[in-house]
Amino acid sequence: MQKSVLLAAERIKRLEVQGARNVAITAIKAIEEEAKESKAKQKGEFLRELSEAKDILFASRETEPFMRNAIRYVMHAVEKSDEKKVKELVDLISSVSKQFLENLKRSKEEIANIGSKRIHSSSKILTHCHSSTVSHMLKRAKREGKSFEVICTESRPVFQGRITAKEMLDAGIKTTLIVDSAVRFVMNEVDLVVVGADAITSEGNVINKIGTSVVALAASEARTPFYVISELLKFDPLTIYGDYEKIEERSFREIWEEPPQGLMIRNPAFDVTRRDFIHGIICEEGIISPHSIIEVVRRRYPWIFQ
Numbered sequence: 001m002q003k004s005v006l007l008a009a010e011r012i013k014r015l016e017v018q019g020a021r022n023v024a025i026t027a028i029k030a031i032e033e034e035a036k037e038s039k040a041k042q043k044g045e046f047l048r049e050l051s052e053a054k055d056i057l058f059a060s061r062e063t064e065p066f067m068r069n070a071i072r073y074v075m076h077a078v079e080k081s082d083e084k085k086v087k088e089l090v091d092l093i094s095s096v097s098k099q100f101l102e103n104l105k106r107s108k109e110e111i112a113n114i115g116s117k118r119i120h121s122s123s124k125i126l127t128h129c130h131s132s133t134v135s136h137m138l139k140r141a142k143r144e145g146k147s148f149e150v151i152c153t154e155s156r157p158v159f160q161g162r163i164t165a166k167e168m169l170d171a172g173i174k175t176t177l178i179v180d181s182a183v184r185f186v187m188n189e190v191d192l193v194v195v196g197a198d199a200i201t202s203e204g205n206v207i208n209k210i211g212t213s214v215v216a217l218a219a220s221e222a223r224t225p226f227y228v229i230s231e232l233l234k235f236d237p238l239t240i241y242g243d244y245e246k247i248e249e250r251s252f253r254e255i256w257e258e259p260p261q262g263l264m265i266r267n268p269a270f271d272v273t274r275r276d277f278i279h280g281i282i283c284e285e286g287i288i289s290p291h292s293i294i295e296v297v298r299r300r301y302p303w304i305f306q
């Protein structure tokens, strides 16, 4: 195993790279580097190396179907190719990755185009954690000349909400930070809730940063629209066949470095928001109902089901 994949997996595990999209991009680039550094002489050996790299990256964060879909896409291109020469296969990986990353850029813009239409001047938008997709959409709305406010939650225990808050301020957006448990307190002033996604299941439920489902409950009780802003590639095809999306549980030290002896601490990184609380998923195909997820993914990315 070369260094690039181990390093990338370590950075992903430590949250140096965070957010499903950035994780997928880092993983794909690591696979490309790994392929370039490979000393394999034959296709079989090359594929074995790639498969080992894939397993290491998959294990770096459990709740990341976007990364898994991205890696599978690249691996599939190599597996189905008739090419036997390793050098040609390396070039194939580079061109497939490049094309994949370009498509990602395009879908991010498509999502921002659609989502920013739902951001109106003088509205208050609440978001949870840090989603690069949500952030991009809000910045787009600001560039379009809309003046709105954003409320960010801290997103304990590792405070990704501060990343969002800084990005919003840098974009010139009026921003307020609250502790996670103040969500219900402010909800009556909020016009719209927008959150990202790490995974979308076949039933249209959405998995995102821990606390998202509580934000959704508060939004529902206050009758505030709740939207998920997400690429369709966060859909996990395995959920169709009965698999549950695994929820990553992280070290207790993120919550309390040196807790008293005997204390049990749990630190789940994500939770599940039921589709009934989601007004719509704003994705590259438009604003869709969570119920139609399989159909829409099948239309746009049929290879996911292979």
Ligand code: RUB
Residues within 6 Å of the ligand: 015, 017, 018, 019, 020, 021, 022, 128, 129, 130, 131, 132, 133, 134, 160, 195, 196, 197, 198, 208, 209, 210, 269
């Ligand atoms: C980040 C998080 C984000 C989604 C979507 O959690 O829950 O909302 O990953 O992000 P963590 P993006 O910080 O634990 O990775 O829109 O950038 O894909």
